[in-house]
Amino acid sequence: MHKVQLNPVGWMSQLSQSEMKSVTASHHPERYQLFRRCCLAVLNSGAETDDMHKLMSDNENFQIHLIRKERGVKIELENPPSQAFVDGKLITGVHEHLFSVMRDLLYMEDKYPQGVCQLTTPEKSNSGTQLATGQCTDLVFDMLRHANAISTNEDLNTIVCWGGHSIRPHEYQYTKEVGYQLGLREFNICTGCGPGAMKGPMKGAAIGHAKQRVSNGRYIGITEPSIIAAEPPNAIVNELIIMPDIEKRLEAFVRFAHGIIVFPGGAGTAEELLYILGVLLQAENHQQKIPLVLTGPQESESYFIELDSFIKATLGFKATQLYTIIIDDPKAVGQFFAKQHQDVKQARRNIGDSYGYNWSLQIPSAMQHPFVPSHENMAGLDLHLEQPIGDLAATLRCAFSGIVAGNIKAEAVQDIAQKGPYQLNGEPKLMNLLDKLLQAFVAQGRMKLPGTQYEPCYIIAQTHNE
CATH class of the missing domain: 3.30.1850.10 (MoCo carrier protein-like)
Known part of the structure; x- marks a missing residue:
């Protein structure tokens, strides 16, 4: 022993x-x-x-x-x-x-009160102790401060990178090249801390930092208990923070970020993009400045075409104006964020907000409280187009969150093994759009690690009348 x-x-x-x-x-x-x-x-x-x-x-x-x-x-x-x-x-x-x-x-x-953080296995429902909106934001701040992450985030140079753990070699190389360009411009990197698109930007930035003699480069990994167990931290992470649940993890990302990049990914990446779009589409956030870029190599352009088409068809043209798509140009990505730096700083000044933690960002209560994936909760999602855009984004985010859970989270995987796939019910038009996007993810091998066969954890149904 x-x-x-x-x-x-x-x-x-x-x-x-x-x-x-x-x-x-x-x-x-x-x-x-x-x-x-x-x-x-x-x-x-x-x-x-x-x-x-x-x-x-x-x-x-x-x-x-x-x-x-x-x-x-x-x-x-x-x-x-x-x-x-x-x-x-x-x-x-x-x-x-x-x-x-x-x-x-x-x-x-x-x-915090029992059940608020759900660090232990929750019941298969969304009931239990709930925090008010301001309390959730305070909790996220409290955790980041306790991890000593806030005080070193005042230079407005933290770029959050989202993307899949299951990406192709040329896509991984591209994420490293983007990270390198960001590192040369002395940006720090924050990701979900796992492999693939979460590792590449950190690795590239580490080289960029070395060339610029940046000795205090930050490679921050923000995860949560059920994900870290399935996706161990990559070797570059030098600051690890474990948030209580996926919703507080997402809030930590967007309040901590001075810019966000979306690389190719699968259901988890779609969940993250829908989350930030749902937040920025709130009327109260029209003064917010969070540069958002979708980027990948030329071979991955079809991924972004599919994603952009889905966003336009569901959340509308206004949502597509919140992000910039840059294909096959890592240097342009680095230059984009360098140019946006002063605008982000001025926007924080205009509303008197902290540089290190975006307090003024308004996040709806429905997007802060944990959605617990279960067969009942997934089947009960209100999936139809005729609802406020922010509500639709939040509901779609929950659908993708459940699929992520069914793919990798231990409790959900076990539940599906016993009861069969989750069923998503909704308006036929929306269900067809969702099915098309998910089939594209499966066909492109974005739902599991390379070399493994994917068994869908969901069934798309059409039960609502138009």
Whole structure:
């Protein structure tokens, strides 16, 4: 049996007795398993997988314990994976990330009411404790501040990059080239922290930063418990933040960002794009300045044509005016954000908002509270075109969120294995548009990692009358 004890790093060197008990198998077995899964994902940083069950089965003897010492809390690893070590010593970045996991999981569960953060497996419903809109925003800020992410975000140079974990080699190379152009212009990168389009921009930016002698480059990975277990952090991430659920993760992205890039992806990327469009389409946000670019190599142009067509047909022409499409030109992407920098700064000044955290962005309550994917909730989504554009964007976002869950999240995958695929019901015209886009994602291999066969976790139905 191989055991390793780690000295504390970061904020969480001292824990109360109740905090210690909260992640022990005997007192809180469910939270302990979540803590164990997230730590195992961190120890497998760099592994390109979306199969949490295989990750767990390959490391079934792995355990993790907290040990109280006179100078603080140590983490003890029992049978950790060998790839986390170099010549018998744990990689420094992995060491730091383990304490980030402890920091985020313990802090939120202990500070906020039971059920608000849903760090443990939720019931298959959307009921439970809810926070008011302002409280959700405060919670997201609180987590980012507690991770020491806000104070170093004042230079308006953080670009959030969204895109698929399942992308082709030439698309991955393109994301690196874009990241390089951003790094040369001293932008920092924030992604979902996984492989593919989440890794490429960070890798490219790291080279750009090195050439510009930027010694404090930030490669921020924002994830959430059920995703990190299926998508371990890539090896470039130097700041790991685990938000309580997907909605607070999305809010963290958009309030933290000074610009957003959408690379080719699948259902998760569509969810992210629909989220930011749903927010920016709110009348209260007409003064907001969040540069938004959709970009990829020439070979991926059809992906953006499909996505743009879907947005135009569902959310309307106004929504398409909120983003700029740049094909096969990484340098133009870097120049675009460099030119937008002063406009973003002036917009924040005009409304007296923080440079580090966009407080003034108005996010509807429906887009802040967790949507729990289940057969009942997916079938109950109100999918029809005759509704306010913001509401439609929020509902479509939930549909894609459920598909993401069905593709990679352990609880949803297990639920589908037992009960069959989710069923999406709606107005025929909208259902046809949705089906066309999803079929394009499947045909382009964007729903699973390369080399794996995709079994749809959903069925498109048409039950509403026009």
